[in-house]
Every structure is written in C-alpha cells, then in structure tokens.
Amino acid sequence: MSFQNARHHDRSVIMLLCILIGMAPAFVVVSANPVAALAVLERAENHVGELSKIVLDLKKSLRPRDCGDLLKAGQINSGVYVIFPTSDSKGTSVSCDMETDGGGWTVIQNRGQYGNSVYYFYRNWTEYANGFGDSYKEFWIGNDVLHALTSEDRGFSLRIELKNETGESLVANYKIFKVASQANLYKMTVGGYSGPSDSDSFISTNGINFSTFDSDNDNHNTNCATTYKGGWWYAACHISNLNGLNLNGPHASFADGIEWSRRNHVGGLYHYSYPEARMMIREANPMPEAV
Numbered sequence: 001m002s003f004q005n006a007r008h009h010d011r012s013v014i015m016l017l018c019i020l021i022g023m024a025p026a027f028v029v030v031s032a033n034p035v036a037a038l039a040v041l042e043r044a045e046n047h048v049g050e051l052s053k054i055v056l057d058l059k060k061s062l063r064p065r066d067c068g069d070l071l072k073a074g075q076i077n078s079g080v081y082v083i084f085p086t087s088d089s090k091g092t093s094v095s096c097d098m099e100t101d102g103g104g105w106t107v108i109q110n111r112g113q114y115g116n117s118v119y120y121f122y123r124n125w126t127e128y129a130n131g132f133g134d135s136y137k138e139f140w141i142g143n144d145v146l147h148a149l150t151s152e153d154r155g156f157s158l159r160i161e162l163k164n165e166t167g168e169s170l171v172a173n174y175k176i177f178k179v180a181s182q183a184n185l186y187k188m189t190v191g192g193y194s195g196p197s198d199s200d201s202f203i204s205t206n207g208i209n210f211s212t213f214d215s216d217n218d219n220h221n222t223n224c225a226t227t228y229k230g231g232w233w234y235a236a237c238h239i240s241n242l243n244g245l246n247l248n249g250p251h252a253s254f255a256d257g258i259e260w261s262r263r264n265h266v267g268g269l270y271h272y273s274y275p276e277a278r279m280m281i282r283e284a285n286p287m288p289e290a291v
Contacts, residue, residue, distance in 0.1 A: 151178070
C-alpha cells in the first residue's frame with residue numbers, strides 16, 4: 001500500500017472508530033432508559049450513510065475488485081497491482097492503466113514485441129481459462145478472471161488499442177462487454193461500438209463462444225482456432241484475431257496474425273498482424289458513492 005493510500009486508510013479507520021465510540025454512551029442510555037431509544041435511533045440513522053461510505057472505501061482499499069477500485073482509493077499511478085475479483089479470491093496480479101481516458105482500466109490482454117515465440121498465444125483451453133504470461137509484458141488475464149470481473153451487475157466497457165509499425169493507433173470502444181462462465185464456454189456479450197467509421201471487427205462476435213485448438217466451440221465445420229492459430233471468440237471464422245500469431249506486420253499467410261480485418265470501409269484485410277495490441281476493461285457506469 002502506498003503512503004497516500006495508507007493515510008487514506010488510517011483516516012477512514014479513525015473516522016469509523018470515532019463514530020462508533022461516540023455512539024456507545026447513547027446505547028448505554030437506551031439500555032437504562034427505553035424512552036431515549038427513538039432519539040438514539042434517529043442519531044444512528046444520520047450516520048448510516050457516512051458509515052456505509054467508510055466501510056465501502058475500506059473494502060476497496062484493502063480488497064480492490066479491479067483497477068477502478070484502486071483508482072477510487074487514491075492509487076493514480078499505472079502499474080501492476082493485486083485485485084480480488086470475487087469475495088473469496090486469493091488475488092490476481094493485473095496491469096492497471098490509470099491515465100488513459102480518466103484511468104481505472106484493468107488490462108486483460110497485451111501483445112507486443114518482447115522476444116516471445118510467434119506461437120506464444122497458441123495455447124490450450126486450460127491455459128486460456130487460467131491466464132498466462134507476464135503482466136509487465138505479453139499476457140492474457142484468464143477467462144475465469146474475465147468472467148468474475150464482468151459477471152456482476154455493475155456492467156463493463158471494453159477498449160481495444162492497436163498500433164502499427166509507424167506508431168499509428170486504432171482505438172475501438174464498446175459500451176457493453178461481458179464474458180460468461182466456463183460452463184457456458186466463456187460466451188462473449190459485446191456491443192455499443194464507437195471508433196473509426198466501419199472498423200468494427202467485433203461485429204460478428206456477440207454471443208459467440210470461446211474456442212481453442214483443443215476445444216472447438218465455433219460455428220464453422222472446421223476448428224477455427226486450429227486454422228488461425230489462436231484462442232478466441234471465433235464465429236465462422238473471424239474478422240478479428242487478437243490472440244493470433246505475433247507476425248509483426250505484413251505476412252503471406254492468411255488471417256492467422258494479430259488481425260483486425262475490418263478497417264475504414266475496407267473488409268478482408270487478412271494479411272496484416274498488428275505489432276502491438278491491448279485490451280482493457282472498466283466499469284461502464286459506476287454507481288454513485290454512498291453519501
């Protein structure tokens with residue numbers, strides 16, 4: 001915990017103790033004189049909102065569910081942190097972006113030139129379920145964590161950033177992003193695209209199951225994951241393949257790189273693998289803080 005977060009945590013604990021200690025004499029009075037009960041209850045009611053906010057802040061500070069909770073708790077620096085997507089979670093190390101578009105982003109995938117094999121993301125079902133890689137470099141957060149993060153009623157948005165060899169970027173945003181459980185094959189729900197005109201390469205992935213070379217759940221008569229060398233939400237088969245082979249630019253093979261094949265009114269661009277790609281999520285419509 002940073003010095004700033006420690007001070008915030010200490011202040012919250014002190015405020016909570018002050019409120020509880022301050023109420024203690026009143027409870028003694030109630031036990032001795034039931035007539036005073038109404039006044040004490042009214043006084044307690046006035047503190048409910050304050051107590052709720054303090055408890056919520058403490059929970060977010062001690063067991064942040066995602067990078068958004070860390071940002072709200074005062075952590076403003078991008079980096080790798082531990083989050084607790086579920087109440088019984090042991091903690092997951094994740095990369096947090098606290099700067100882009102207001103920050104609070106939990107990075108779920110990162111691709112780049114880090115010296116790994118071009119086949120680094122050609123993994124089996126279990127590896128994609130558990131996650132793999134280095135949170136400081138190339139990684140996949142894990143489909144189980146993705147489900148845990150996005151299955152709550154809070155609602156999450158998705159941001160995809162792609163960068164070519166000259167540093168030019170393409171950004172695609174989706175207001176809705178959700179991943180189902182393993183029992184439901186990590187089916188993706190996605191929608192609400194905003195970005196460059198006619199460049200939505202997720203247009204065919206809403207409602208699609210996740211597939212790997214050893215678990216074929218796509219809508220094609222062959223295994224798309226085997227054909228296009230990735231683990232992904234393949235329909236029949238794809239116009240995006242962000243977990244494909246890291247082919248670093250133009251390539252002769254067909255559609256098996258880090259592909260985003262629908263761009264600027266041009267479809268079927270299947271021979272370009274983005275050197276850099278990043279996917280990250282955050283709460284779409286944060287609930288207002290308790291007052």
